[in-house]
Amino acid sequence: MTDHSAPDGGTEAPTVSCSRCGREWDLDREVSEVPPGGHAIEQFALDHERHTGHYPDDVRPWTVRCRRCPDGERFLAEGPARRWAETHARHTRHTVDVEAPTGDDVVVTADDE
Template identity: 70%
Template sequence: MTDDASADDDRAVPTVSCERCGREWDLDREIDGLDPGGHAVEQFAIDHERHTGHYPDDVTPWIARCERCPDGERFLAERPARRWARTHARHANHPVRLEAPRGDDDLVAPDGDRDGS
Protein backbone atom coordinates (compact mmCIF):
# COMPACT_ATOMS: atom_id res chain seq x y z
CA MET A 1 0.00 0.00 0.00
CA THR A 2 1.28 3.44 -0.91
CA ASP A 3 0.80 6.66 0.91
CA ASP A 4 -1.51 7.78 -1.89
CA ALA A 5 -3.76 4.74 -1.40
CA SER A 6 -3.83 5.34 2.32
CA ALA A 7 -4.83 8.96 1.79
CA ASP A 8 -7.69 7.85 -0.49
CA ASP A 9 -8.92 5.32 2.06
CA ASP A 10 -8.98 7.94 4.82
CA ARG A 11 -10.76 10.70 2.93
CA ALA A 12 -14.24 11.75 3.95
CA VAL A 13 -16.82 10.87 1.33
CA PRO A 14 -19.82 13.19 1.17
CA THR A 15 -23.27 11.66 1.39
CA VAL A 16 -26.40 13.09 -0.19
CA SER A 17 -29.89 12.00 0.78
CA CYS A 18 -33.33 12.58 -0.69
CA GLU A 19 -36.38 11.90 1.44
CA ARG A 20 -38.69 12.14 -1.57
CA CYS A 21 -36.77 9.38 -3.37
CA GLY A 22 -36.14 7.42 -0.15
CA ARG A 23 -32.47 7.07 -1.03
CA GLU A 24 -29.01 8.07 0.06
CA TRP A 25 -25.86 8.23 -2.09
CA ASP A 26 -22.17 8.17 -1.22
CA LEU A 27 -20.37 10.37 -3.73
CA ASP A 28 -17.12 8.43 -3.82
CA ARG A 29 -17.30 7.81 -7.60
CA GLU A 30 -18.28 11.41 -8.30
CA ILE A 31 -15.28 12.68 -6.33
CA ASP A 32 -12.94 10.36 -8.24
CA GLY A 33 -14.11 11.88 -11.53
CA LEU A 34 -13.62 15.52 -10.54
CA ASP A 35 -10.54 17.65 -10.06
CA PRO A 36 -9.93 19.08 -6.58
CA GLY A 37 -12.55 21.70 -5.88
CA GLY A 38 -14.83 20.12 -8.48
CA HIS A 39 -17.94 20.52 -6.33
CA ALA A 40 -19.22 16.94 -6.45
CA VAL A 41 -22.15 17.61 -4.13
CA GLU A 42 -23.31 20.62 -6.15
CA GLN A 43 -23.00 18.73 -9.44
CA PHE A 44 -24.89 15.76 -7.99
CA ALA A 45 -27.68 18.08 -6.79
CA ILE A 46 -27.97 19.68 -10.24
CA ASP A 47 -28.05 16.28 -11.95
CA HIS A 48 -30.59 14.97 -9.43
CA GLU A 49 -32.92 17.90 -10.13
CA ARG A 50 -32.58 17.43 -13.90
CA HIS A 51 -33.56 13.77 -13.61
CA THR A 52 -36.23 13.98 -10.89
CA GLY A 53 -37.55 17.53 -10.97
CA HIS A 54 -36.54 18.19 -7.35
CA TYR A 55 -33.36 18.79 -5.37
CA PRO A 56 -31.95 16.46 -2.71
CA ASP A 57 -32.48 17.22 0.98
CA ASP A 58 -30.91 20.43 2.30
CA VAL A 59 -30.42 21.91 -1.20
CA THR A 60 -32.40 25.02 -2.07
CA PRO A 61 -31.44 26.96 -5.18
CA TRP A 62 -31.18 30.66 -5.86
CA ILE A 63 -33.83 31.51 -8.45
CA ALA A 64 -33.41 34.34 -10.93
CA ARG A 65 -36.76 35.06 -12.59
CA CYS A 66 -37.48 37.76 -15.14
CA GLU A 67 -40.42 39.99 -14.22
CA ARG A 68 -41.40 40.60 -17.86
CA CYS A 69 -40.65 37.44 -19.85
CA PRO A 70 -40.67 33.72 -19.04
CA ASP A 71 -36.87 33.55 -18.80
CA GLY A 72 -35.23 32.41 -15.57
CA GLU A 73 -32.61 30.07 -14.12
CA ARG A 74 -31.77 28.23 -10.90
CA PHE A 75 -28.34 28.28 -9.29
CA LEU A 76 -26.79 26.68 -6.23
CA ALA A 77 -24.73 29.75 -5.36
CA GLU A 78 -25.46 33.46 -5.15
CA ARG A 79 -22.63 34.67 -7.38
CA PRO A 80 -23.76 32.99 -10.64
CA ALA A 81 -27.41 33.78 -9.87
CA ARG A 82 -26.59 37.47 -9.45
CA ARG A 83 -24.42 37.46 -12.58
CA TRP A 84 -27.27 35.93 -14.63
CA ALA A 85 -29.77 38.45 -13.21
CA ARG A 86 -27.52 41.43 -14.00
CA THR A 87 -26.78 40.13 -17.50
CA HIS A 88 -30.42 39.46 -18.35
CA ALA A 89 -31.54 42.80 -16.94
CA ARG A 90 -28.88 44.65 -18.92
CA HIS A 91 -29.41 42.83 -22.24
CA ALA A 92 -33.21 42.40 -22.18
CA ASN A 93 -33.89 45.67 -20.32
CA HIS A 94 -36.15 43.68 -17.96
CA PRO A 95 -36.14 43.66 -14.14
CA VAL A 96 -35.16 40.31 -12.63
CA ARG A 97 -36.35 39.01 -9.25
CA LEU A 98 -33.60 37.18 -7.38
CA GLU A 99 -35.07 34.73 -4.86
CA ALA A 100 -32.63 33.69 -2.15
CA PRO A 101 -32.89 30.24 -0.55
CA ARG A 102 -33.26 31.95 2.82
CA GLY A 103 -33.93 35.60 3.31
CA ASP A 104 -35.35 38.43 1.31
CA ASP A 105 -35.81 38.59 -2.45
CA ASP A 106 -33.95 41.20 -4.43
CA LEU A 107 -34.92 42.99 -7.64
CA VAL A 108 -32.17 43.66 -10.16
CA ALA A 109 -33.20 46.61 -12.32
CA PRO A 110 -32.17 46.99 -15.96
CA ASP A 111 -29.89 49.91 -15.07
CA GLY A 112 -27.97 47.64 -12.67
CA ASP A 113 -29.47 49.08 -9.49
CA ARG A 114 -31.23 46.92 -6.92
CA ASP A 115 -34.35 48.08 -5.18
CA GLY A 116 -33.79 45.82 -2.16
CA SER A 117 -37.35 44.47 -2.04
Protein backbone atom coordinates in the same frame (compact mmCIF):
# COMPACT_ATOMS: atom_id res chain seq x y z
CA MET B 1 -25.35 16.58 2.66
CA THR B 2 -22.47 15.59 4.86
CA ASP B 3 -18.70 15.69 4.58
CA HIS B 4 -17.03 13.30 7.02
CA SER B 5 -13.33 13.11 7.83
CA ALA B 6 -11.57 9.89 6.92
CA PRO B 7 -9.59 7.98 9.59
CA ASP B 8 -6.27 8.83 7.89
CA GLY B 9 -6.94 12.56 8.25
CA GLY B 10 -8.14 12.96 4.67
CA THR B 11 -11.67 13.72 3.65
CA GLU B 12 -14.18 11.06 2.73
CA ALA B 13 -16.46 11.64 -0.19
CA PRO B 14 -19.57 13.56 0.82
CA THR B 15 -22.86 11.80 1.36
CA VAL B 16 -26.11 13.12 -0.10
CA SER B 17 -29.48 11.91 1.09
CA CYS B 18 -33.01 12.32 -0.21
CA SER B 19 -35.87 11.49 2.12
CA ARG B 20 -38.37 11.69 -0.76
CA CYS B 21 -36.49 8.95 -2.63
CA GLY B 22 -35.57 7.11 0.58
CA ARG B 23 -31.94 6.87 -0.57
CA GLU B 24 -28.46 8.04 0.30
CA TRP B 25 -25.47 8.33 -2.02
CA ASP B 26 -21.73 8.45 -1.33
CA LEU B 27 -20.27 10.73 -3.96
CA ASP B 28 -16.87 9.07 -4.16
CA ARG B 29 -17.23 8.36 -7.89
CA GLU B 30 -18.50 11.87 -8.65
CA VAL B 31 -15.69 13.50 -6.67
CA SER B 32 -13.04 11.35 -8.36
CA GLU B 33 -14.43 11.94 -11.87
CA VAL B 34 -15.00 15.69 -11.62
CA PRO B 35 -11.83 17.81 -11.68
CA PRO B 36 -11.08 20.10 -8.73
CA GLY B 37 -13.31 23.14 -8.93
CA GLY B 38 -15.90 21.16 -10.87
CA HIS B 39 -18.42 21.31 -8.04
CA ALA B 40 -19.28 17.60 -7.94
CA ILE B 41 -21.75 17.95 -5.06
CA GLU B 42 -23.62 20.82 -6.71
CA GLN B 43 -23.68 18.96 -10.02
CA PHE B 44 -25.11 15.87 -8.31
CA ALA B 45 -27.87 17.98 -6.71
CA LEU B 46 -28.73 19.63 -10.05
CA ASP B 47 -28.74 16.26 -11.85
CA HIS B 48 -30.94 14.78 -9.12
CA GLU B 49 -33.46 17.60 -9.59
CA ARG B 50 -33.43 17.19 -13.38
CA HIS B 51 -34.15 13.46 -13.07
CA THR B 52 -36.63 13.51 -10.17
CA GLY B 53 -38.14 17.00 -10.13
CA HIS B 54 -36.88 17.72 -6.60
CA TYR B 55 -33.59 18.45 -4.85
CA PRO B 56 -31.87 16.23 -2.29
CA ASP B 57 -32.33 17.01 1.41
CA ASP B 58 -30.94 20.35 2.62
CA VAL B 59 -30.51 21.75 -0.91
CA ARG B 60 -32.41 24.96 -1.65
CA PRO B 61 -31.74 26.76 -4.93
CA TRP B 62 -31.49 30.44 -5.74
CA THR B 63 -34.05 31.12 -8.48
CA VAL B 64 -33.80 34.00 -10.93
CA ARG B 65 -36.78 34.94 -13.10
CA CYS B 66 -37.17 37.65 -15.69
CA ARG B 67 -40.39 39.64 -15.35
CA ARG B 68 -40.72 40.24 -19.11
CA CYS B 69 -39.54 37.08 -20.86
CA PRO B 70 -39.54 33.37 -20.03
CA ASP B 71 -35.83 33.36 -19.13
CA GLY B 72 -34.78 32.13 -15.72
CA GLU B 73 -32.44 29.72 -14.02
CA ARG B 74 -31.76 27.99 -10.71
CA PHE B 75 -28.39 28.08 -8.95
CA LEU B 76 -27.03 26.56 -5.78
CA ALA B 77 -25.01 29.65 -4.84
CA GLU B 78 -25.76 33.35 -4.57
CA GLY B 79 -22.86 34.56 -6.73
CA PRO B 80 -23.88 32.84 -9.97
CA ALA B 81 -27.55 33.73 -9.40
CA ARG B 82 -26.78 37.44 -8.99
CA ARG B 83 -24.34 37.38 -11.92
CA TRP B 84 -27.01 35.85 -14.19
CA ALA B 85 -29.61 38.39 -13.02
CA GLU B 86 -27.29 41.38 -13.48
CA THR B 87 -26.12 40.21 -16.91
CA HIS B 88 -29.67 39.55 -18.11
CA ALA B 89 -30.89 42.93 -16.82
CA ARG B 90 -27.94 44.75 -18.40
CA HIS B 91 -28.35 43.11 -21.82
CA THR B 92 -32.15 43.11 -22.05
CA ARG B 93 -33.07 46.03 -19.78
CA HIS B 94 -35.59 43.68 -18.14
CA THR B 95 -36.25 43.51 -14.40
CA VAL B 96 -35.18 40.23 -12.80
CA ASP B 97 -36.34 38.76 -9.48
CA VAL B 98 -33.73 36.88 -7.46
CA GLU B 99 -35.46 34.49 -5.05
CA ALA B 100 -33.13 33.49 -2.22
CA PRO B 101 -33.60 30.20 -0.36
CA THR B 102 -33.58 32.26 2.85
CA GLY B 103 -36.49 34.43 1.68
CA ASP B 104 -34.31 37.55 1.33
CA ASP B 105 -35.38 38.18 -2.26
CA VAL B 106 -34.00 41.06 -4.34
CA VAL B 107 -34.92 42.79 -7.58
CA VAL B 108 -32.26 43.53 -10.18
CA THR B 109 -32.75 46.23 -12.82
CA ALA B 110 -30.54 47.64 -15.55
CA ASP B 111 -28.30 50.49 -14.33
CA ASP B 112 -29.56 52.92 -16.92
CA GLU B 113 -33.31 52.44 -16.52
